[in-house]
Structure formats: C-alpha cells, structure tokens
Amino acid sequence: MMSEAIALYRKPLKGVEKMSNECKKERHAKRSKSDMVNLIQNVDQKDDLKYNRRAFLKTAVGASMALGLSTVPFSVRAMMGLSEPDHERVEIAKLADLPEGDSVTFYYPTENDPALLIHTVNGDLVAYNSACTHLMCPVFYEKEEDVLLCPCHKGYFDVNNGHPVAGPPQRELPLIEIEVENGTVYAVGRQFRHG
Amino acid sequence: MGKKICWAVIFITIAVNVVMVQWTVEATLGREYSIVPIYSGISIVMVFIAFFTYLQWKKLEYSESHDE
Numbered sequence A: 001m002m003s004e005a006i007a008l009y010r011k012p013l014k015g016v017e018k019m020s021n022e023c024k025k026e027r028h029a030k031r032s033k034s035d036m037v038n039l040i041q042n043v044d045q046k047d048d049l050k051y052n053r054r055a056f057l058k059t060a061v062g063a064s065m066a067l068g069l070s071t072v073p074f075s076v077r078a079m080m081g082l083s084e085p086d087h088e089r090v091e092i093a094k095l096a097d098l099p100e101g102d103s104v105t106f107y108y109p110t111e112n113d114p115a116l117l118i119h120t121v122n123g124d125l126v127a128y129n130s131a132c133t134h135l136m137c138p139v140f141y142e143k144e145e146d147v148l149l150c151p152c153h154k155g156y157f158d159v160n161n162g163h164p165v166a167g168p169p170q171r172e173l174p175l176i177e178i179e180v181e182n183g184t185v186y187a188v189g190r191q192f193r194h195g
Numbered sequence B: 001m002g003k004k005i006c007w008a009v010i011f012i013t014i015a016v017n018v019v020m021v022q023w024t025v026e027a028t029l030g031r032e033y034s035i036v037p038i039y040s041g042i043s044i045v046m047v048f049i050a051f052f053t054y055l056q057w058k059k060l061e062y063s064e065s066h067d068e
C-alpha cells in the first residue's frame, strides 16, 4: 500500500515531465515562464514602499503647511506697506485737447504705472490705471461701445466705475482721482478698491 | 481622535489654505493691506492644526494596537 503510493508519487506526470525539459534549457533565465510566478511580476516592491497610504498623507500634510506658510510673505509686505504714500498733484492734459470719446495715456503715480484719462461719449471724465487686473495688458477705450477693452483675453471693464463686466478680470481697475481746474485736468490720488 | 478624522481634518486644512492663498493674493493686489494679515493668520492656524493632527495620526498609525 505504502510503496504503491510512493511509486505513484514518483511517477512523473506528463505535464511536469515536459516542464522539466523546458526548464533545462532556461535554468539560468532571470524571469520565470510560469504564469503563477508572473502573477506578481508587476508588483514593484520599491514603489510599494515609497508610494503608499502613509506617504500620501505625509505629502498632504506637507502641502497644506507649505500653502499656509506661503501667505506669510504677503502679510509681512502688507504690514510694511500699510501706509500708502500721499500722491502728488500731476497735470495730465488740457481739457480742450480731449474731445468726447477720446482718451489719453499718462503715468501716475510713478513712471511705471500707465493710466488712461477718458472723456466718455456721455461727457464724463474718468481715469484709471490701464494695466488690466488679469495679466497686466494695457486696456483701451472703445468709444463705439463705450467700454474699456483688454484685447489680450477679451476682458471688458465698465467705463463708468472701472469694474470688470466680462472676461477673466476679477478686480476693478485702480481709480485715479482727478480734478479739473481752469481747463486743465490734474491727477490727485488713487483708489484701489472703490465702488 | 480616530485616524479617519485625522485624514479628514488634514484635507480640510488643505482646502482652507488653498482658499486663503487665493484671497491673500487678491487682497494684496487690491492693496487691501488691512485684511491680508487676517487671511494669513487663518492660514497659520491651519498649519498648526495640520501639523498637530499629523502627529496625532502618526501616534495612532504606528502604535502597536491595531484597532481598526
């Protein structure tokens, strides 16, 4: 009985015989041809150790802290720049040179801040810094539609208050306060958030 | 505080911080200097919350008893 079992055990099965023949040739092959072994071949242990649930949470914590700390320089700058310097009074143009529907470019308060003085078709005088609040392209006055247009990404601003009406800009254009005296227009100040 | 709650808290801090960064930048560009430190302060609080929640999670995650 016992020896019978051993004999049965020893007797090579057909498939196994075939396999051992195959293996003889590729004994030193790096990769197995067995499907059962190859089942785990796409599992990269190194990646498993590196990109797992714990690492994900740690990265999330790092991202949250980095985002939070990135606001600090802004508030440092804000605290240093709390007092906006008083602006001087600057002559922009003679009213006679600016017919209705026309606009003129000037720089206020510094040489690096282009601004637009507009005599609207309705006869109002308004002035804004002309750098678009989206990505700083210059805006133009469109007298046909009585609107301020930024050609870069089709941003539209209301000419009466400088607020964005269409397109990507989210903030209003900085308003330049003006004064008219003896037919001359002066710039006297600037407001960032208005209306 | 369970591990799941730690996860939730950390992701909430990310969401809040993203919003705060956006608002801070907008306020800075709009020269609203009085409200920039407020947003920034909220961000810093969130940073501390995230960090201490992380420490708490770490304690649970790497402790011997696996009760989850």
Ligand code: FES
Pocket: A132, A133, A134, A135, A136, A137, A150, A151, A152, A153, A154, A155, A167, A168, A169
């Ligand atoms: S820069 Fe003006 S719309 Fe983009």
